[in-house]
Amino acid sequence: MPTYWPRFDLSEFENSVPPIEYLDWYIPRLIQERKHNLSFSGMQYDWDIPNLLKDGIYDIGKKHMGKIEDPRTIIAKREGVSVDNVLICHGATQGINLSLLATITKLRSMKQNIVVAVESPTYAPLPQSALILADQVIRIKRYPPKNGIGNWRINREEWVQAINKSDILMITPVSNPSGWNLNSDDRKWIADTAHRSNVSIIADEVYIDAYRNKPDYHPMHKYGNGNISINSLTKIYSLGQIRFGWIISDKHTIEIARRIFMTFSGVMGSPTMRIASAALHRLDEVDAAIEYYRNENLPKLRKVLNRFSIIWNEPEAGIFGCFELPNKILAEDFADGACKDNDLLVIPGSMFCDSLKNWVRVAWSIEPKSFESAIFALEKSLESALS
Ligand SMILES: Cc1ncc(COP(=O)(O)O)c(C=O)c1O
Structure with missing residues (x-):
């Protein structure tokens, strides 16, 4: 019987990469x-792209630098940060790799063995990127509420033990498949506990915009500590096809991630940047x-x-x-x-x-x-x- 859930170890795939x-x-x-x-x-x-771009539709394949409003500026304003806190990339999934690579880069001279705690249930690229890039992955759980209704919750004892053994914590505050945001006490507790243990948090926040007007809206980058918030236009804003995402963190972390992005990916494409720049004003x-x-x-x-x-x-x-x-x-x-x-x-x-x-x-x-x-x-x- 095949199984389809995310993998948290390399069994059967030593010296290889487990499939998604x-x-x-x-x-x-x-x-x-x-x-x-x-x-x-x-x-x-159903975005009407010609209507969104107007005459710009004819320039879609031409260079975009200097011709459009830099999407970083629009995102920085929307999130209340500076442009140097934002890196644009090819979707949240690439944001996961960039975030891990940047955080691991900052730890390399101090740590031989990088341990990453990853929340479950989850989107497979979170633990499985860590399996490729780090040395060990620990699974920690969020559970359905006991009486059936309300936020999915964490067991703090289980989490504190995992955080104490880890260098990086990866979570999806608004989780897939439950659609629930983290309970706000749990969120604060996770941020504080990770900070105390010198563990940076990589938060896949690809669904968080749905909660933007709720009291619980609080992206993880706001806690400092080298935490990274990952987002994209794929899920809430229905533009997955253009592969546009971003990460937000402190300037030092973003500068490392920017160099990694340029090393592995070069620059963003013109059609993606032009469509995103226009769509970001109409979310x-x-x-x-x-x-x-x-x-x-x-x-x-x-x-x-x-x-x-x-x-x-x-x-x-x-x-x-x-x-x-x-x-x-x-x-x-x-x-x-x-x-x-x-x-x-x-x-x-x-x-x-x-x-x-x-x-x-x-x-x-x-x-x-x-x-x-x-x-x-x-x-x-x-x-x-x-x-
Ligand atoms: C938690 C989570 N993050 C990221 C993605 C994919 O985002 P993107 O298309 O921006 O790479 C998904 C898709 O299902 C997801 O569930």
């Missing part, structure tokens, strides 16, 4: 083009669309899950969440059985963690008409799986 197995599951199913799709981890917003249009989708789509999802007495722990913001299937049904079987029969694609929790085998992630990031028919397909799928 969730893609082995997901890509063939995306190619099937099932009619109903609740599988997206990103907002599906509020997507924020409004997310709110609209939440208002229109979530009541329909709640109603169906309620009909099957499924506990629905709805995240306070964002575009997806997850739930546990009744009767210990395996989510991979559900996705390829009842859901496939109803032409529906959902994501099994086993893509993120072995303990989420019975969980399913669903997104409400599609327009309400398509969502309504997808929810009907979900209802039919649950009916047949539970009959």
Whole structure:
């Protein structure tokens, strides 16, 4: 039986690189083009690129330096930092590698053996980049809430032990697949505990913009300590195709990351920079669309899950969440059985963690008409799986 969850060790792959197995599951199913799709981890917003760029569309392949507003300036202003605190890169996934390389570079002369603690459930490139670039990876967990509702929580004893053994901590504050932000006490505790142990935090904050207007919004770079916040236009802002991301940290760390970026990647491409520079001024249009989708789509999802007495722990913001299937049904079987029969694609929790085998992630990031028919397909799928 193949497994698809992220790997935290190199067993069977010593002197090699473990595959990113969730893609082995997901890509063939995306190619099937099932009619109903609740599988997206990103907002599906239809950007009108010619309208966004106006006459600039004709210059899309020409050099951009000096011709467009530097996206770093727009991001720095939005985040309340200086431009020297921002590095632009090719998406959050590259941001993960750059952050690890920069942090490891700062530690190399002091440490022979770099240990990285990585939160689980997670996006596979987080622990698996650490498996390539560092010497040891420790897995630490965030757990579903005991009564089923609210933030997923950490066990502080488990975390303090791992942090004490580590040089770097990698987390995803707004987590995939739960969609929940870190509990604010946990977040402060993690930042303080890591700081006390001289451990820098690399935070993949690719979903945090959904929480920008919530009291819990607090990117990890704001705690100093060499912490790095990673973000991109892929998920909340629906521009994954242009591969545009950024990292934010103190000037010293960013300068190291900038040199690493130039060594490995050279410069950003003109189409990406031109589209991002224009889109960064219009992100509020997507924020409004997310709110609209939440208002229109979530009541329909709640109603169906309620009909099957499924506990629905709805995240306070964002575009997806997850739930546990009744009767210990395996989510991979559900996705390829009842859901496939109803032409529906959902994501099994086993893509993120072995303990989420019975969980399913669903997104409400599609327009309400398509969502309504997808929810009907979900209802039919649950009916047949539970009959
Ligand atoms: C936590 C997390 N980070 C990053 C990404 C990918 O971001 P990007 O497309 O900017 O590389 C994903 C995609 O699923 C994700 O779940």
